[in-house]
Amino acid sequence: MLALLSAASMLILREPMRVALALITSMTSLAAVYGLMGVHFIAAFQVLIYVGAVMVFMVYVIMLLQLRESNVADRWSALRWPGVLVAGLLLAVLAVVARGVDADRMPRAPLGQSFTLVEFSTDFLSRYWLEFELTTVFLVGAIVAALAVIGVSRRQGAASGASVETGAERQHG
Amino acid sequence: MDKVSFLLFVSGGLFTIGLLGVIIRRNALVMLMCMELMLNGVNLSLVTFSQQRGDAAGAVMVFLTFVVATAEIALAIPIVLLLVRQWRSLDAARYSTLRG
Numbered sequence: 001m002l003a004l005l006s007a008a009s010m011l012i013l014r015e016p017m018r019v020a021l022a023l024i025t026s027m028t029s030l031a032a033v034y035g036l037m038g039v040h041f042i043a044a045f046q047v048l049i050y051v052g053a054v055m056v057f058m059v060y061v062i063m064l065l066q067l068r069e070s071n072v073a074d075r076w077s078a079l080r081w082p083g084v085l086v087a088g089l090l091l092a093v094l095a096v097v098a099r100g101v102d103a104d105r106m107p108r109a110p111l112g113q114s115f116t117l118v119e120f121s122t123d124f125l126s127r128y129w130l131e132f133e134l135t136t137v138f139l140v141g142a143i144v145a146a147l148a149v150i151g152v153s154r155r156q157g158a159a160s161g162a163s164v165e166t167g168a169e170r171q172h173g
Numbered sequence: 174m175d176k177v178s179f180l181l182f183v184s185g186g187l188f189t190i191g192l193l194g195v196i197i198r199r200n201a202l203v204m205l206m207c208m209e210l211m212l213n214g215v216n217l218s219l220v221t222f223s224q225q226r227g228d229a230a231g232a233v234m235v236f237l238t239f240v241v242a243t244a245e246i247a248l249a250i251p252i253v254l255l256l257v258r259q260w261r262s263l264d265a266a267r268y269s270t271l272r273g
Contacts, residue, residue, distance in 0.1 A: 004183060007190045007210055016202050016263075023206050026187070030213055033180075037224050042235055046216075049239050054209065054246050061250050062202060065257055076197050077266065083196030087189050094185030098178050115229045123229040124236070131233065135240050142244040149251045156255070 003029040016062045024055050041117050180221040187214030201253050201263045205246070212242050 006025040013019050027050045034043035077083075115123075125132060187210055194207030216235050223231025253263070260267050 004186050004190070007187055011190065011194050011197070016200055019203050019206055023210060026210065027213060030217060033183075033217070034220060037180075037220065039220055039224065039232065042220060042232060045236070045239060049243060050209070050213070054243060057246060057250060058202070058206065061254070065202075065254075065263070077199045080197045083193055086196070087193035090192065091186065091189040094189065095182060098181035098185055101178050101181060115223075115227060115232070120229040120232050124233050128230075128233045131237060135237055139240065139244060142248060145248055146251065149248065149255065153251070153255055153258075156258070 002026075003033070017059070020055060020059050020062060024051055027051050027055070041120070177221060177225055181218055184214045184217035184221065187211070187217065189214075199265050201256065201265050201268075204265060205249055205253070208245070209242060212238055 003026045006022045006029070009022045013022060027046060031043045031046040031051075034040075034046060191207045191209075191211030191214060194210065195204050198204055198207065216238055219231040219234050219238070221231075223229065223235075256268060257263060
């Protein structure tokens with residue numbers, strides 16, 4: 001409930017920093033839900049990776065930019081009402097599906113035999129080795145893309161520096 | 174409503190709120206955060222099914238989602254920084270000249 005409430009407040013709040021804090025609240029409460037469900041290692045990774053890395057990065061960027069949304073006349077986009085309509089329909093469909101789920105008819109683990117961290121780690125590196133290797137390829141692709149973005153940024157910086165220099169020369173001339 | 178249905182409802186709610194945020198907000202950073210919220214919703218449903226079935230497939234998927242989310246943020250933030258440097262604004266409506 002706390003996760004849902006803080007997520008809903010993300011839509012309403014105006015300042016990006018407050019939105020980030022609401023998202024951190026939502027993620028931490030989800031970690032608590034994971035802990036209550038018994039998957040403690042996912043709860044730990046949720047806190048470490050999402051709250052510890054991703055959100056710290058996000059908060060750092062918000063502080064770096066120091067742009068307030070007050071210069072934006074309207075915080076909502078033009079698609080406000082169609083978006084609300086589509087989201088309402090999606091929520092209704094998902095609610096009907098979630099209500100129709102019959103947990104007794106789903107294949108379920110024998111009582112007390114949910115997986116442990118050891119089984120998860122063994123499965124991760126043996127049964128799902130292909131996914132693991134594909135993830136490394138994906139990460140290499142992400143690094144190449146990040147280098148490309150840095151290259152664009154450097155070219156832009158050089159271009160703006162050159163234009164400033166020509167402007168200064170013109171003034172001197 | 175039993176536990177599985179409730180958790181699935183919460184995950185659907187998180188996904189819907191994230192989607193709504195991406196559609197209706199104009200701040201690029203807030204849109205990114207709403208995408209993270211959508212990923213969180215999907216993660217919750219994966220963990221729910223994984224616990225229900227008692228196998229590790231869902232948890233493996235959640236780990237892969239963590240990797241994707243982290244890579245997405247690591248790439249999206251420099252792009253947003255570039256856009257802000259160009260347009261001096263976080264307003265996504267100002268980036269309309271980017272359209273193909």
